[in-house]
Amino acid sequence: MIVFETQLKKLKYEVLKKVILLTIQDKLNKEELEKIPYEIIKGNKPVYRCCVHKERAIVLERAKLAMGCFPTGNIIDELRDIKDDDQIMYVIESACDRCPINRFTVTEACRGCIQHKCMEVCPAHAITKIDGRAYINQELCKECGMCKQVCPYNAISDVKRPCKSSCPTGALEVRLSDRIATIEQEDCINCGACMAACPFGAISDKSYIVPVTRAVLDKNKKVFAVVAPAIAGQFGQDVNMGQIKEAFLKIGFSDMIEAACGADAVTIHETNEFVERMKNNENYMVNSCCSGVVNYIEKKFKSEVSKISATVSPMIAAARMIKNENKEAIVVFVGPCTAKKSEMLRKEVKGPVDYVLTFEELMSLMGALEINPVNLEGVEIEDASLYGRNFAKAGGLTEAIKNYIEDKKITADFRPFKASGSVEIKKALSLAKVGKLPGNFIEGMMCEDGCIGGAGNMISRQKSKIQLNKFSKTSKNINVSSNPNLDRFKEVKLEK
Numbered sequence: 001m002i003v004f005e006t007q008l009k010k011l012k013y014e015v016l017k018k019v020i021l022l023t024i025q026d027k028l029n030k031e032e033l034e035k036i037p038y039e040i041i042k043g044n045k046p047v048y049r050c051c052v053h054k055e056r057a058i059v060l061e062r063a064k065l066a067m068g069c070f071p072t073g074n075i076i077d078e079l080r081d082i083k084d085d086d087q088i089m090y091v092i093e094s095a096c097d098r099c100p101i102n103r104f105t106v107t108e109a110c111r112g113c114i115q116h117k118c119m120e121v122c123p124a125h126a127i128t129k130i131d132g133r134a135y136i137n138q139e140l141c142k143e144c145g146m147c148k149q150v151c152p153y154n155a156i157s158d159v160k161r162p163c164k165s166s167c168p169t170g171a172l173e174v175r176l177s178d179r180i181a182t183i184e185q186e187d188c189i190n191c192g193a194c195m196a197a198c199p200f201g202a203i204s205d206k207s208y209i210v211p212v213t214r215a216v217l218d219k220n221k222k223v224f225a226v227v228a229p230a231i232a233g234q235f236g237q238d239v240n241m242g243q244i245k246e247a248f249l250k251i252g253f254s255d256m257i258e259a260a261c262g263a264d265a266v267t268i269h270e271t272n273e274f275v276e277r278m279k280n281n282e283n284y285m286v287n288s289c290c291s292g293v294v295n296y297i298e299k300k301f302k303s304e305v306s307k308i309s310a311t312v313s314p315m316i317a318a319a320r321m322i323k324n325e326n327k328e329a330i331v332v333f334v335g336p337c338t339a340k341k342s343e344m345l346r347k348e349v350k351g352p353v354d355y356v357l358t359f360e361e362l363m364s365l366m367g368a369l370e371i372n373p374v375n376l377e378g379v380e381i382e383d384a385s386l387y388g389r390n391f392a393k394a395g396g397l398t399e400a401i402k403n404y405i406e407d408k409k410i411t412a413d414f415r416p417f418k419a420s421g422s423v424e425i426k427k428a429l430s431l432a433k434v435g436k437l438p439g440n441f442i443e444g445m446m447c448e449d450g451c452i453g454g455a456g457n458m459i460s461r462q463k464s465k466i467q468l469n470k471f472s473k474t475s476k477n478i479n480v481s482s483n484p485n486l487d488r489f490k491e492v493k494l495e496k
Contacts, residue, residue, distance in 0.1 A: 267404055
């Protein structure tokens with residue numbers, strides 16, 4: 001039995017499961033899709049929102065995203081190929097609470113000073129003095145924040161929406177006409193922070209679950225899963241990787257490969273690249289395994305793009321290895337990361353990964369096919385190294401590089417600066433930009449605590465961290481270089 005941490009997780013699961021079942025039954029059309037809201041939201045009593053009509057409207061928009069369509073667009077009768085655009089995150093407008101939060105308000109700290117800089121600086125003339133204190137007319141306020149900047153008493157509070165405050169690039173904006181959240185695509189890095197932060201579930205990621213379902217059900221296709229190590233604990237603390245692999249095989253996948261195997265190959269390649277860069281007197285290098293960090297640097301620290309490692313991510317490395325061995329393979333990456341969905345479309349690495357699913361989507365696929373790893377005996381798995389599996393947590397890459405340097409007795413001045421979460425990432429890059437980074441290697445992970453904090457996880461990062469530590473210790477390969485699967489990467493290109 002699946003235990004959901006929140007009602008939102010349960011709702012997303014139910015919608016995805018319905019879309020998958022329609023795909024399996026070959027009934028994915030407008031008529032059937034419009035039935036989903038009534039099948040999930042039954043009766044006339046609301047469960048989540050103010051009324052069942054709003055709840056059903058939200059479910060329908062979720063169903064559209066689940067089948068790969070835009071949430072506010074028209075339902076298509078015949079599903080076409082999902083458009084290969086870079087945007088993954090979308091606002092479900094009917095679910096947006098239009099948070100009735102006045103961002104800037106005057107607090108009791110206001111002294112009603114004579115200088116009244118706040119009034120003078122306001123471009124919208126939204127500030128007046130009432131009863132001896134400043135007052136902000138919210139109907140006129142443009143939320144520019146200039147009043148807060150000039151107030152000598154710091155008497156103006158700034159309260160942001162959860163989605164907006166979580167966004168590392170400022171891509172989340174509020175449409176002033178109706179207060180609905182919007183995403184500025186040119187600034188969005190598809191990290192999913194807004195999706196995780198919104199308590200109403202009004203932001204979600206575009207799904208590839210329909211084409212993946214069709215592929216695994218097609219007996220003439222060979223579909224391989226590349227699974228991120230953060231999957232540890234997603235199906236319960238007693239489910240091991242052997243049981244998870246058997247579940248993939250029962251779904252219809254030809255094989256399941258640990259992304260950690262790709263992580264071991266990436267560790268070696270990235271270490272050698274780091275050593276070479278330091279020989280060429282470069283001051284620092286940034287890891288490339290986190291697509292959220294790569295996207296962030298390209299959007300907000302363009303001057304530092306050349307410092308990003310030219311080594312591909314473990315996802316791309318493992319996928320290239322699979323397609324090197326089987327040209328006709330369809331590769332599906334399964335992990336906690338929404339940004340991976342945009343990474344697979346990048347021009348420099350496009351091709352080896354055909355689709356990306358989150359753990360939320362995988363759980364729904366297993367539910368639709370009535371497959372529960374708990375009930376399976378498990379099969380033998382290809383073992384990655386302890387360090388490759390630890391890529392899922394903050395500091396894991398640093399540990400892996402240190403292990404390889406020590407194991408191979410490489411002469412290198414390796415001084416890592418570990419940063420997880422957008423605040424730490426910004427700090428690290430800001431220091432590096434002005435030449436004050438206390439190190440020469442930035443290990444950046446956009447999510448708090450690393451991949452175990454990803455937006456597409458089923459369990460919290462606190463629980464996931466414990467399970468990952470247990471899972472990593474089951475590896476028979478103590479060193480990165482002791483992974484026997486490394487031979488499979490000898491003919492694989494590991495540069496972008």
